[in-house]
Amino acid sequence: MSKIRKPSTGNPLDKKVVVAAIDFIIKAESMGLIESPVDTLNLSLDTIIDVAKKVAAEGLGRKIVIDPTRWYEYESNDLCLKLKSLSDILEHSPVPEKELPKVQEVISEKPLADMLRISEQSLKRYQQGERQASDIVYARLHWLALLLGDLLGSYNEMGARNWFHRTRKSFKGKTPFQILSEKDWSPDDENPCKIRDFVKSLNGAMGT
Secondary structure (H helix, E strand, C coil): CCECCCHHHCCCCCHHHHHHHHHHHHHHHHCCCCCCCCCHHHCCHHHHHHHHHHHHHCCCCCCCCCCHHHHHHCEHHHHHHHHHHHHHHHHCCCCHHHHHHHHCCCCCHHHHHHHHCCCHHHHHHHHCCCCCCCHHHHHHHHHHHHHHHHHCCCCCHHHHHHHCCCCCHHHCCCCHHHHHHHCCCCCCCHHHHHHHHHHHHHHHHHCC
């Protein structure tokens, strides 16, 4: 099995490492854990390690990112496992204080409040730190942040914003906005799962 080398050696990253790294980096970006966008078309192990350090600095995955300088000596499969573990941690770790401003870069207050199933007034209180939301509201916000991360792999911000308001045969003629704003929902419910799977399939189709 191949070993990961420092970029200066000229050896490219293994394809499966790149795939795992992109998934991890997209999640970190969509959750607001890194400030500057990462060029995922020209990844280096230095860049991947830098993102991992920033995520660990936010208190996530610290046990995995104990000594990232050793990652240069790992076999590709071992590095993939680390990156997939970090992705899984991010998948299940809402960071609302980071995610709310990040999501609002794309979705304005009224539609966001509607999809979170709260009032605009409550949303503003959360923004200002005057009030804590319930766990289910934070879970919805986290889900939306991750969904936007996937959407922005196919669309620009305007396209991602408009995507929520287009009817889809896959959703029985409804828009994603209608599905998410009509009644209370959990990320594990059938319709949100269908929506996220649909968006992931868009990115998969673009990569083939």
